[in-house]
Each structure stands twice: as structure tokens, then as C-alpha cells.
Amino acid sequence: MLSIKNLHANIDEKKILKGINLEIKPGEVHAIMGPNGSGKSTLASVLAGREHYEVTEGTVEFAGKDLLELSPEERAGEGLFLAFQYPVEIPGLSTTNFIKTAVNEVRKYRGEEALDAVAFLKLMKEKMAMVNIDQSLLSRSLNEGFSGGEKKRNEVFQMAMLQPKLAILDETDSGLDIDAIRIVANGVNKLRNKDNAVLVVTHYQRLLDYIVPDYVHVLYNGRIVKSGPKELAFELEEKGYDFIRDENKVEA
Ligand code: ADP
Ligand code: MG
Ligand code: MG
Secondary structure, eight states, X not given: OEEEEEEEEEETTEEEEEEEEEEXXXXXXXXXXXXXXXXXXXXXXXXXXXXXXXXXXXEEXXXXXXXXXXXXXXXXXXXXXXXXXXXXXXXXXXXXXXXXXXXXXXXXXXXXXXXXXXXXXXXXXXXXXXXXOOHHHHHSEETTTOOHHHHHHHHHHHHHHHOOSEEEEEOOTTOOOHHHHXXXXXXXXXXOOXXXXXXXXXXXXXXXXXXXXXXEEEEETTEEEEEESTHHHHHHHHHOSHHXXXXXXXXX
């Protein structure tokens, strides 16, 4: 589904990603962990096609397409979803209308007709029940005055509505509180199936108690320096990132 080969990327001429290799197959959950500043959010941003990131080397193939050639909208159309680390607030735009636009943009890209009001409402109701989100939240302006938990609930709801092939979740370095972690994890676990995949980006092991990954990768200084089964996350939790640092002393 996703194949990253030797990916190098810069921000303002500064080398951040220095040769990332990663393969994700349908049905898999991968976690990227690593110390602050190792390039986790940069990787998520490059995959989402955000501005200001320059890919200098390497390839990324997603669902058979050259991902790096696609605009952010086309990436969404192909089934990529990025839950933003810092969700934007848009006063005056209701959350419902935002999601309706997003859903219909994706449908348009796929050559499908826009959902009419009745069909959209039906889909909304089904997914609201699935991720346990309240109607009142959806009629408010996008993210405006939302608590951390409400923002997360809204992101998970967007994900449920869009049904992406690959969802990328970038957890803030400050970490989510336990309620927010449960909201995100419950949503993701309900949406998991054999055809889609999830990439969880996190500094902490905590989230992985709830979303159990198939593979854990440690990003350090712009490279994946270690990969392993879910137990690798426990090892990191126990030893901290220092042992990774020690193992990679030569390459600082
Ligand atoms: P992580 O998510 O692992 O904490 P980031 O990808 O956010 O790491 O950052 C990786 C490196 O890139 C850090 O050294 C950071 O200071 C730098 N960086 C991130 N964003 C920018 C930016 N907009 N401009 C310049 N440097 C940046
Ligand atoms: Mg950071
Ligand atoms: Mg980050």
C-alpha cells in the first residue's frame, strides 16, 4: 500500500529526513516512535504533502501511484488521511459543512456523485454512533473552543466519514491526556480492517497500549534505526531513548 524508499527531505535547506525506508501493507498498523526533533512530524507532513518540505531524494509509492507527484487534495482522494498534530480552528465554518465538503471532494476525485442531504445525514448518523460523537459538537465552528478531547473526537469522526486506505496519526510531543487517548484508540480500533492501514506517530508508548501496532520503528536523527514487534515499544518505555542514542553514537 505504502512504499517509502530512501526518502530524504529538507526544511529550509536543513536536512531532516536522511534516507527513510518503510513498507506498509493493507491491514497493518505501524508505529513510528522517536525522541523529540527526530523528524516524526516531518515524515507525516511530507507524506501529507504539506508546503515547505522539499524532497531531495527517494520515492514514495501509495496505492500504485507516485505519491510525491500528487497534490494534498489528490492524496486525500487516493485515500490518505492525516490527523493533524495541531488542528486548525475555522470560525464561521461549521464542522458538519467542513466534513461534507471533504467527503464530497473525495467522491468527486473518484468520479462519484456528491452525496445529497439525505444520504449525507444517513452516513453522519452511522459514523456518529460508531465513534460516539455528539451532534452539538458538529454544529459548532470547526475546532473553535474545542477541548483537546473534542478535537480528537472530531478528527476520528472525520476519519470515519472519509474511510481512508491509510490514516496517519501524529500525536503531539506533549502527549494526549488519557481520555483523548481512549477516544482516538477506540475510533481507530473500530475503523481497522483488513483493507486499510494505520501509521501512528508518537513520542510515547502510552498510545500503543490502546492501539496495538504490528510493527514499531524508531526514528532517530532522520533515519529508522530500529524496527521490531510491539514489544520494542515497551523496551523504549523502559530504557528511554538513550539506548538508541548510545547505539547510534557514531552517527550523531
Ligand atoms: P519530531 O516530530 O520528531 O519531534 P520534527 O519533524 O517536528 O520532529 O522536527 C525535526 C527537526 O526539524 C527538528 O530539528 C526541528 O527543529 C526541525 N523543524 C521542524 N519544523 C521546522 C520548520 N518549520 N523550520 C525549520 N526547522 C524545522
Ligand atoms: Mg517535535
Ligand atoms: Mg512531532
